[in-house]
Amino acid sequence: MDFGQFLSYIASGTVYTVGVTLIALPAGLLIGTILALFYVYGGKAAARVMNLYSTIFRGIPPVVLLFILFFAVSKGINLSAFWAGSLSLGVVSSAYQMEIVRGALLSVSGDQLMAARAVGLSRMQAIRYVVLPQAVRLAIPPWSNEAAIVIKDSSLVYALGVPEILRRAQLIGASSQQYLLAYLSAAVIYFLLVSLTTRMLNHLEQKLSIPSNP
Amino acid sequence: MPKPILTIKNLTKTYGQNVIFQNLDLTVNEGDTIVIIGPSGTGKSTLLRCVNLLTRPNEGQIWLDDLEITAKGTDEDQVRQHIGMVFQNFLLFNHLTALGNVKLGLTRVKHLSDEEATEKALHELSRVGLADRADHYPGQLSGGQQQRVGIARALAMDPRVMLFDEPTSALDPELIGEVLEVMRKLALDGMTMLVVTHEMGFAREVADRIVFMEKGYIVEEGSPDEMFNHPKFDRTREFLWKITELYGKKEKEAE
Amino acid sequence: MKKYLMLAVALILVGAMLVGCVSESTSVLDKIQKAKKVSVGTSADYPPYEYLDDAGNKTGFDIELMEEIAKRMGVELEWVDMPFDSLVAAVAGGKLDISISCFNYDEERDKIVDFSEAYYTTEDAFVVTSAFAGTISAPEDVANYKVGVQSGTVQDGWLTDNLVSAGLLPEANLSRYERVDQAALDLANGRIEVLMGDYVPIQALVTQNPDLQVVYRGVLSTGPINIVLPDGDTALKAEVDRIIKELQAEGFIDQLALKYFSE
Ligand SMILES: Nc1ncnc2c1ncn2[C@@H]1O[C@H](COP(=O)(O)OP(=O)(O)OP(=O)(O)O)[C@@H](O)[C@H]1O
Ligand SMILES: [Mg+2]
Numbered sequence: 035m036d037f038g039q040f041l042s043y044i045a046s047g048t049v050y051t052v053g054v055t056l057i058a059l060p061a062g063l064l065i066g067t068i069l070a071l072f073y074v075y076g077g078k079a080a081a082r083v084m085n086l087y088s089t090i091f092r093g094i095p096p097v098v099l100l101f102i103l104f105f106a107v108s109k110g111i112n113l114s115a116f117w118a119g120s121l122s123l124g125v126v127s128s129a130y131q132m133e134i135v136r137g138a139l140l141s142v143s144g145d146q147l148m149a150a151r152a153v154g155l156s157r158m159q160a161i162r163y164v165v166l167p168q169a170v171r172l173a174i175p176p177w178s179n180e181a182a183i184v185i186k187d188s189s190l191v192y193a194l195g196v197p198e199i200l201r202r203a204q205l206i207g208a209s210s211q212q213y214l215l216a217y218l219s220a221a222v223i224y225f226l227l228v229s230l231t232t233r234m235l236n237h238l239e240q241k242l243s244i245p246s247n248p
Numbered sequence: 249m250p251k252p253i254l255t256i257k258n259l260t261k262t263y264g265q266n267v268i269f270q271n272l273d274l275t276v277n278e279g280d281t282i283v284i285i286g287p288s289g290t291g292k293s294t295l296l297r298c299v300n301l302l303t304r305p306n307e308g309q310i311w312l313d314d315l316e317i318t319a320k321g322t323d324e325d326q327v328r329q330h331i332g333m334v335f336q337n338f339l340l341f342n343h344l345t346a347l348g349n350v351k352l353g354l355t356r357v358k359h360l361s362d363e364e365a366t367e368k369a370l371h372e373l374s375r376v377g378l379a380d381r382a383d384h385y386p387g388q389l390s391g392g393q394q395q396r397v398g399i400a401r402a403l404a405m406d407p408r409v410m411l412f413d414e415p416t417s418a419l420d421p422e423l424i425g426e427v428l429e430v431m432r433k434l435a436l437d438g439m440t441m442l443v444v445t446h447e448m449g450f451a452r453e454v455a456d457r458i459v460f461m462e463k464g465y466i467v468e469e470g471s472p473d474e475m476f477n478h479p480k481f482d483r484t485r486e487f488l489w490k491i492t493e494l495y496g497k498k499e500k501e502a503e
Numbered sequence: 504m505k506k507y508l509m510l511a512v513a514l515i516l517v518g519a520m521l522v523g524c525v526s527e528s529t530s531v532l533d534k535i536q537k538a539k540k541v542s543v544g545t546s547a548d549y550p551p552y553e554y555l556d557d558a559g560n561k562t563g564f565d566i567e568l569m570e571e572i573a574k575r576m577g578v579e580l581e582w583v584d585m586p587f588d589s590l591v592a593a594v595a596g597g598k599l600d601i602s603i604s605c606f607n608y609d610e611e612r613d614k615i616v617d618f619s620e621a622y623y624t625t626e627d628a629f630v631v632t633s634a635f636a637g638t639i640s641a642p643e644d645v646a647n648y649k650v651g652v653q654s655g656t657v658q659d660g661w662l663t664d665n666l667v668s669a670g671l672l673p674e675a676n677l678s679r680y681e682r683v684d685q686a687a688l689d690l691a692n693g694r695i696e697v698l699m700g701d702y703v704p705i706q707a708l709v710t711q712n713p714d715l716q717v718v719y720r721g722v723l724s725t726g727p728i729n730i731v732l733p734d735g736d737t738a739l740k741a742e743v744d745r746i747i748k749e750l751q752a753e754g755f756i757d758q759l760a761l762k763y764f765s766e
Contacts, residue, residue, distance in 0.1 A: 039557075043559060101589075101592065104596070104598070105592050105593065105595070105596035105598065106596065115598075145335075145337065145339050146339065146341065146342070148302055148339070149333075149335065149339035149340075149341070150341070150352075151302065151325075151328060152300055152302065152328060152331075152332075152333040152335075152402075153328070153329075153352065153353035153357065153401065153402070153405065154325055154326075154328045154329035154353055154357040154405060155325070155352070155353065155356055155357060156325050159356050159357075163352060163356060164341050164343075164352075167343045168341075168342060168343045171343070192586060193585075193586055193588070193589050194585065194589060195544070195583055195584050195585030195586070195589065195593075197584060201584070201586070204548050204586075205547055205548050205554075205555050205584070206555065207548070208547075208548035208549065208550060208554055208555075208655075209547075209548075209550060209554040209555040209556070211654060211655050244342060244343050244385055244387060245385045245387065245388055246385060246386075246387020246388055247387065247388050
């Protein structure tokens with residue numbers, strides 16, 4: 035087996051890595067944003083529930099949730115390994131993304147909300163048109179961090195037999211006895227994926243940045 | 249007969265054990281400019297926020313024209329449309345241009361079409377002398393310009409009354425004049441205004457009445473002439489002397 | 504180990520689910536026969552039992568054996584690759600019908616799945632030439648000599664874990680070979696003194712070469728290996744056990760051992 039075959043075998047797992055990330059990250063963002071809105075604007079009881087949610091899902095190792103969803107819960111609904119993996123990573127990520135969005139909402143000061151309401155906007159409108167657009171901009175740098183984490187965590191679905199990059203590296207490493215080379219190839223692919231994503235998000239951050247004179 | 253636009257009766261506001269003001273009465277007539285002065289922590293900002301329903305008073309009533317806005321079941325958003333508010337720290341929406349700041353209430357609250365809103369917003373911006381800065385973001389404007397956008401934003405809603413909470417105290421001395429100039433013009437145009445400020449020049453020249461608040465009470469109110477030249481209480485005289493001294497110095501520095 | 508802790512957590516949950524599901528007592532065998540398909544899990548990273556060939560296809564001792572078992576069951580075989588740690592949970596959770604991946608019987612695992620009869624017992628052997636003057640009365644004694652082994656095998660694993668890591672056998676005294684016959688060559692010309700391997704291919708070697716002799720035979724590395732089956736499914740177990748016995752009687756399994764444990 036030559037090196038080209040070797041690399042292309044591992045690289046073909048990228049489809050799954052990217053697939054899992056593209057499900058987990060947006061799912062986490064959607065859930066996380068909704069929960070963050072409840073956390074910040076939903077009153078004390080909601081905040082307590084959200085805090086519990088955050089503590090639980092940031093406390094459980096993702097792979098345990100993965101196992102629970104795939105081996106226990108999905109007995110009833112029959113989720114494929116790919117979906118069970120993607121969704122559990124999405125749920126775990128939602129807890130982190132909730133904290134990111136929450137932090138961003140809180141640092142767009144309460145004064146902005148007050149100013150919007152003074153103009154006559156309802157609370158919902160003020161959040162929608164004044165707080166969120168500013169919070170999104172603040173959230174991009176920490177979100178970029180989370181994206182990198184989810185890309186790397188996507189490798190955990192290997193535990194369910196999804197042939198993504200890490201699993202493929204293990205398999206080809208075992209059959210060729212070239213473990214070092216196999217894992218190095220995997221590392222290179224992850225590095226490329228993460229740096230590409232970070233670049234795209236940096237670009238987005240710059241594009242969305244609000245002009246100002248120093 | 250002067251027509252009251254804003255009537256405040258028996259207003260009491262407490263934060264926990266802390267009584268900010270108690271049984272406060274104040275009437276603002278149509279076209280009047282009322283200037284409120286008083287030491288820090290007296291409850292001036294709290295009073296304005298109560299009027300705008302940004303905080304709820306504990307007791308007492310407030311009428312806007314004939315509508316009791318403190319009554320249960322009042323549509324707060326509806327009320328706030330008719331009361332313009334200008335903040336000490338401008339509080340422009342940072343992610344929107346000057347035009348966007350003024351348009352937001354027009355499109356989202358008054359439901360004007362984009363075109364109508366733009367036209368109206370440009371008109372308000374030119375009233376405060378900033379038509380040429382319409383597409384600048386707050387971060388690209390000076391403090392004075394930002395505050396003028398803040399005024400335009402409030403004016404665009406065609407409010408019955410404008411509230412100003414120390415609109416110039418966050419500004420560098422050389423930028424105060426342009427904001428006061430806009431306010432002076434507004435007063436001359438007949439806008440009803442309730443202004444918390446320590447700009448005594450403005451108060452003397454523009455105010456119909458000056459209200460001196462201290463420790464949650466209205467100590468004394470009267471025309472500028474009464475307050476500056478024949479105050480009933482020593483405390484009023486002392487306070488006026490102090491701030492004239494303080495702000496007079498600042499004004500000189502600016503020149 | 505963290506991995507096992509997590510596995511345990513998952514297993515407890517699976518166990519709890521299973522308790523709730525005892526009522527549906529239809530055998531997985533019925534399901535397999537109806538669908539004409541059996542889904543079998545393996546962790547294809549363990550040569551020579553299960554691994555990928557150069558074309559990326561699964562191959563190995565377990566793989567070929569399972570393919571024969573499926574053939575005799577008259578059903579199509581669907582392979583599912585999964586890491587070793589997940590395979591038991593997957594059978595217990597009903598995600599797989601069967602798992603084959605060089606499993607040893609294990610009491611903990613037996614609580615949530617069943618094991619077939621052992622289809623093979625990996626016996627290990629040490630072989631020396633007639634010129635060998637030392638003594639090997641216990642397996643650990645080989646640490647005193649120059650040892651050869653096929654690289655990546657379970658025997659390699661045993662030597663590395665028990666002798667090299669323990670500091671008994673210097674790394675320099677352990678030679679790893681691609682193939683057993685290469686090792687046999689070095690044994691003959693004295694570069695190594697002892698060769699460790701699976702008993703079946705070692706015995707084949709000795710038969711061909713009378714100068715060699717087995718000085719130790721016993722279960723060190725792997726021992727009896729079994730197929731993992733759903734818990735309490737007696738019908739499926741009976742069918743799998745029956746085929747295993749048949750294959751053992753025909754010598755099929757020894758043939759496979761020769762094929763995979765010597766080259
Ligand atoms: N949300 C709040 N919760 C508790 N106490 C408050 C709150 N807002 C204001 N206060 C207190 O109410 C008192 C009056 O505050 P307020 O801001 O109305 O005074 P002010 O007259 O506007 O003073 P300044 O000249 O400093 O602006 C202060 O003691 C302040 O600490
Ligand atoms: Mg104040």
